[in-house]
């Protein structure tokens with residue numbers, strides 16, 4: 001297509017046209033035109049009607065409202081008060097949403113009531129005769145409860161603590177001398193020791209031959225530490241573990 005202006009291109013073969021000046025584009029336009037096709041044989045006049053002005057009419061028909069009556073004529077054009085209000089409100093809402101989200105997340109992570117109930121185990125001490133063991137399950141692990149006799153207490157206290165691999169006096173391991181409460185897990189590799197067995201009258205771990213005394217202290221074998229004492233308390237006549 002030639003870069004020749006539309007008006008001059010048309011003027012050579014233009015037969016008939018309706019012209020008007022568009023204020024929107026500031027130029028002369030044609031609403032319709034009849035012109036001669038140049039390649040036809042001489043005398044062959046083909047009349048065509050083309051409409052060039054569709055866009056021009058569309059531009060004319062777009063009425064832009066006058067908003068000048070709403071323009072601010074004086075004062076602070078930046079409207080800072082409104083901006084600060086919007087920023088502040090958005091910040092407060094965002095902080096509140098974040099707080100609720102974090103609270104919900106932490107609430108979901110917390111242990112439920114039934115899990116918390118299982119975290120503690122109550123044992124009726126009257127059900128354990130003197131000189132007997134009871135093994136219970138707490139948080140999936142065995143707990144040994146021994147109702148010790150006076151002789152066993154005496155025996156536990158007669159041990160020279162300095163000679164022990166893991167020096168602990170018996171009084172450091174019990175809240176009441178007659179009640180010994182400890183985890184039933186060997187401190188070597190985690191086997192469950194056997195009660196009333198071994199060379200020291202306490203517990204014996206058959207996995208690798210660790211001997212624990214009547215206070216649960218390691219006396220012989222590969223275990224490095226005494227049997228662990230769990231959290232527990234007395235709520236007579238109950239013993240509460242956990």
Ligand code: FES
Pocket residue numbers: 186187188189190191205206207208209210221222223
């Ligand atoms: S696990 Fe108890 S002695 Fe090895």
